[in-house]
Amino acid sequence: MLREPVMLERDIKKSIFLAQAAPVSTPTEAMEFIASVSDPDATHNCWAYLIGQTYRSDDAGEPGGTAGRPILQVIEGQGFDRTVVVVTRWFGGTKLGVGGLVRAYGGTAAECLRTAxxxxxxxxxxxxxxxxxxxxxxxxxxxxxxxxxxxxxDFGAAGVGMHVALPTIREAEVRTRITDITRGQAVIRVVEEDVGQGVGD
Structure with missing residues (x-):
């Protein structure tokens, strides 16, 4: 995932394309970022995010499939996760056509993420x-x-209730250590995280 927010600007046939990307953990965070960087005076604010199996994209008024989906494909293609990208366009007077729009939005997003x-x-x-x-x-x-x-x-009459977070790859090792120190008395439970996932395009 991205370490920090990044941005990149390109001039394509007199239109300005500004890509802004950021790391996010939830769809809510992604939508908040999109709202915070979108320019209401721009011609289009197109975006996409990918968080695990949850993804969404928006062409924001550009012809269908020419902006949001290419941005999403770039996020996936470069191996990013938990990432949102907004590409804002200020129209410069020259129409790019469907293929040109795909290359402009996808290319701007790709260049922004490539060196991030x-x-x-x-x-x-x-x-x-x-x-x-x-x-x-x-x-x-x-x-x-x-x-x-x-x-x-949680210090109670029966002992100390503990809640710990750890890398998944160390779970077996940690379980063994807890069992050894408590002489098998500890009942270890996984805290299930209830995360709603929606899929859109």
Missing amino acids: PRVPIVDMVDLTFTCGFSEHALLRARLESMDCQIVGE
Whole structure:
């Protein structure tokens, strides 16, 4: 995914095309970014986003399939995820035709993303469990040394309820460590994230 928002401007046959891209985690974040960078005085603000299996694109008044879909194809083609791209056009008087529009919108988005700084996406999983008071300090230290983030702790009569987030690739190792330290007493549960997904074009 993108490390930070980026932008790129091109002049194509007297029309100005400005691509602006940003990392996003949810469709709501994507739509907020689109709203924040779209210029109401521009001729068109075309966009697309891809977040996991959720995607959406909009030609924003350009002929169907000439703007939003090419932008989406660029995001996919360059291996980006959790990314939104808006390409704004200020018409300069020369019509580009269907093929020209596809090349202009897709090409501007592609050039914007091609040199953009990236960061790897690390899939995470959240686990909850309860440990005894005597095990808490040791368990917390061990988990933090294994790239776990302590999301929350709940001190109750039966012990300490812990909620941790960790890279998915370390889940088996972390489960084993929790089981060992608690001598098999901890019941480990995965926190299910309820994420609605909609697909559009």
